[in-house]
Amino acid sequence: MWSSVPRYCSTPKSAPPSQCRDATDSGSPLMVPVRFSFQQCTAGKMAALRALCRLRGAAAQVLRPGAGVRLPIQPSRGARQWQPDVEWAEQYGGAVMYPTKETAHWKPPPWNDVDPPKDTLVSNLTLNFGPQHPAAHGVLRLVMELSGEMVRKCDPHIGLLHRGTEKLIEYKTYLQALPYFDRLDYVSMMCNEQAYSLAVEKLLNIQPPPRAQWIRVLFGEITRLLNHIMAVTTHALDIGAMTPFFWMFEEREKMFEFYERVSGARMHAAYVRPGGVHQDLPLGLMDDIYEFSKNFSLRIDELEEMLTNNRIWRNRTVDIGIVTAEDALNYGFSGVMLRGSGIQWDLRKTQPYDVYDQVEFDVPIGSRGDCYDRYLCRVEEMRQSIRIISQCLNKMPPGEIKVDDAKVSPPKRAEMKTSMESLIHHFKLYTEGYQVPPGATYTAIEAPKGEFGVYLVSDGSSRPYRCKIKAPGFAHLAGLDKMSKGHMLADVVAIIGTQDIVFGEVDR
Secondary structure (H helix, E strand, O other): OOOOOOOOOOOOOOOOHHHOOOOOOOOOOOOOOEOOOOOOOOHHHHHHHHHHOOOOHHHOOOOOOOOOEOOOOOOOOOOOOOOOOHHHHHHHHOOOOOOOOOOOOOOOOOOOOOOOOOOOOOOOEEEEEOOOOHHHOOOOEEEEEEEOOEEEEEEEEOOOOOOOHHHHHOOOOOOOOHHHHHOOOOOOHHHHHHHHHHHHHHHHOOOOOHHHHHHHHHHHHHHHHHHHHHHHHHHHHHHOOOHHHHHHHHHHHHHHHHHHHHHOOOOOOOOEEOOEEOOOOOOOHHHHHHHHHHHHHHHHHHHHHHHOOOHHHHHHHOOOOOOOHHHHHHOOOOOHHHHOOOOOOOHHHHOOOOOHHHOOOOOOOOOOOOHHHHHHHHHHHHHHHHHHHHHHHHHOOOOOOEOOOOOOOOOOHHHHOOOHHHHHHHHHHHHOOOOOOOEEEEEEEEEOOEEEEEEEEEOOOOOEEEEEEEOHHHHHHHOHHHHHOOOEHHHHHHHHHHHOOOHHHHHO
């Protein structure tokens, strides 16, 4: 092997080595002493060595078997310096090093050449959002089409929490079907019970006592506070504000305690029933609710101090997810999603139920229809719920909490301990149920998320023939593609949070 070769060659590499110039003429100091043996060199290597290392004068020696070659380290004095010639420039300065017929006419770009920007066809990225994403608020799966960070299409795939609730209700009595409604929107439990109880009472043509109606309104507004605290704080948590979540959940625990004291359960209460409520308020509960409502306004002020004028919060919510009033009506939005677009529609005002016509409160509306307006609407609704709770506590009348109809209301516990007829009556009422006259009704209430409706059909038996549930989140999720189109991927999280979706009611 050789330890040095000429740095440059005046001919293309395709030329034979014999046409190369002498290494000593190049003036290159690459020559080092090398010893070769004839036994180690083949004929081809010897020919290449002679061609590459032809020495002039006394430095050139004849290679013999066993003889060595000593190459000078320094070139001879006055040797010519190598300069690139035309042939070298054509080879190394062209578009390709070894031109062919196809590439001979190619010309290299100038040294300062910059390609102008031009549009290229690039396919959009299809991305799955969820169903395990922490900001999906359940088992939401979105098939999203992205152009860079921009959302071009957003296709919700639902049904992952489908439990067949409507079909299960057909195999239960009217009283046994009540606990299923706690599991629909599991953040607004008693509001769901209230809608179902009102529907059954319409078919039975009965009306609960005034005290029962005031208790329903009282706990309906407590439930509204529970829902809005969850909606606002988890919305902030998704965007990046962690403090409101922990601050407001302390207040939420206090309201869960009210649930537990009145029904025995923290969430799935089954407290509001057809004909009234399950039991009366325990002693001292109204005083505790009053103390809570008196201090809760301060907690709302603390929440607004952290979020309302926060620069980051406004940047992430203002002009994000805008819904016009026309689009809100066309998509069937209700609740805050409708009022945030400027439409003042609240079933507690327009179609009052229970005793909502006897309380005073305002209905907040938005002006731009974006996430920030809907946040402000929810905060103001919490303040109005405090007003309603205070009025319920002040106007709470004495009296019964169940309708005076033995075919619907179970006997009291005290009577069951002394009367066999009351015990038998209680047993048959909870096993066989009561028969409801044939008919159909649609009953809707203003749930915290929107219009929660129950279409109930009776065939005269003790079981519902059909129970269709209208969930407000179902219509809101249908508008997610319209709301998120044109926004960034990070804004989709803010839009899902402002819709306040719970998949217990969406999938049913």
